Amino acid sequence: xxxHVRLISxxxxxxLWSMPKAANAQALIxxxxxxxxxxxxxxxxxxxxxxxxxxxxxxxxxxxxxxxxASQLAPGNDKVWLLLGGLQxxxxxxxxxxxxxxxxxxxxxxxxxxxxALGSANFQQKNYQxxxxxxxxxxxxxxxxxEGLFDLGNAYYLLGKLxxxxxxxxxxxxxxxxxxxxxxxxxxxxxxxGNIPEAIKRWQSAVTLEKQAAEPLLALAVALxxxxxxxxxxxxxxxxxxxxxxxxxxxxxKENLWGDRLLSDTxxxxxxxxxxxxxxxxENSSSAPTPRKQPTQ
Numbered sequence: 001x002x003x004h005v006r007l008i009s010x011x012x013x014x015x016l017w018s019m020p021k022a023a024n025a026q027a028l029i030x031x032x033x034x035x036x037x038x039x040x041x042x043x044x045x046x047x048x049x050x051x052x053x054x055x056x057x058x059x060x061x062x063x064x065x066x067x068x069x070a071s072q073l074a075p076g077n078d079k080v081w082l083l084l085g086g087l088q089x090x091x092x093x094x095x096x097x098x099x100x101x102x103x104x105x106x107x108x109x110x111x112x113x114x115x116x117a118l119g120s121a122n123f124q125q126k127n128y129q130x131x132x133x134x135x136x137x138x139x140x141x142x143x144x145x146x147e148g149l150f151d152l153g154n155a156y157y158l159l160g161k162l163x164x165x166x167x168x169x170x171x172x173x174x175x176x177x178x179x180x181x182x183x184x185x186x187x188x189x190x191x192x193x194g195n196i197p198e199a200i201k202r203w204q205s206a207v208t209l210e211k212q213a214a215e216p217l218l219a220l221a222v223a224l225x226x227x228x229x230x231x232x233x234x235x236x237x238x239x240x241x242x243x244x245x246x247x248x249x250x251x252x253x254k255e256n257l258w259g260d261r262l263l264s265d266t267x268x269x270x271x272x273x274x275x276x277x278x279x280x281x282x283e284n285s286s287s288a289p290t291p292r293k294q295p296t297q
Contacts, residue, residue: 044073048080051087060090071100078108085117089124097121112141116148123155131155146176153185157257162189180206184216185257191223192259199223214244215256222262222269237269238278245282 048070054063067084074080081104088097098121105114119134135152142148153168166189169182187202200223206216218240225233246252248270250263258266269275 041074041077044070044080045077048074048077048083052083055083055087055090060087063087064091071103076107078104078111078114081107082111082114082117085114085121089117089120092124094121094125110141112138112145112148114138115141116145116151119151119155123151126158128155128158132159144175146172146179146182149175150179150182150185153182154257157185157189162193165189178209180209180213180216183209184213184219187216187219188257188259188262191219191262194261196223196227200227212243214240214247217243218247218266219258219262222266225269226265233269234272234274237275241275241278241282245279248279248282 047066051063051066051070054060054066064084064087067080067087070080071084081100085097085100085104088094088100098118101114101118101121104111105118108114115134115138119131119138122128122131122134132152132155135148135155139145139148139152149168149172153165153172156162156165156168166186169186172179172182183202183206187199187206190196190199190202200220203216203220203223206213207220210216217236221233221235221237221240223233224230224236241248250267250270253263253266270279
């Protein structure tokens, strides 16, 4: 899976649906202004809810303008600013995202998701040391968050602090036994360190937890083929590419933290005639036009 961490936490998005109604203004404010201010804030929260729903369906272009307007109508709500910052991150608007997230943090310093999102912003800009600080601060508020632990592990990984990375991945799994991405990444480190049996074990565990996870399945296929179990390796490789053909792209794999040793072995694996045929078949099926339905007689 891509390692650019969560940009919009599913739980955070859903929480917008249960945001409390805007509180009444202070009694000293004239009655007409009180009603106007309340109405505007309610409209802002409604727009934020729409944006959150659109974000769940990856319609970021539609969600972003709604979130911007929501932040103007409900400027005192940290969840609205967090939503806006997450959408800006997804659109690669890093400066705007950081400004929105810092605004959210000023409104609610105890919200760990804001710090995790700031870590995402720094991570995507390859400022991994700053990301580590953000993730660590977020984990002080949410110490058992498996995604936060995973994100911190990825930042350590890219800083070359592999024992620290493995420690965070292990903590993520201890908090969520089904958190297969952490197992997958431990396998990536094991493989680069030459511990192929342990890497295979980790990838097998990940595939057992999520049978539709193409990444550990392809990594497992490459490892098995390279160590001599060619038939099983080819079969698993074909299955992985049927699930997600993006993993046939070495640049995509590198973005997903695959190391030099595994990339080298994968390059050879992807060039095999049987795997090339699987890739071509997947591409043909993806580009084939959808058959038109015959009209009902």
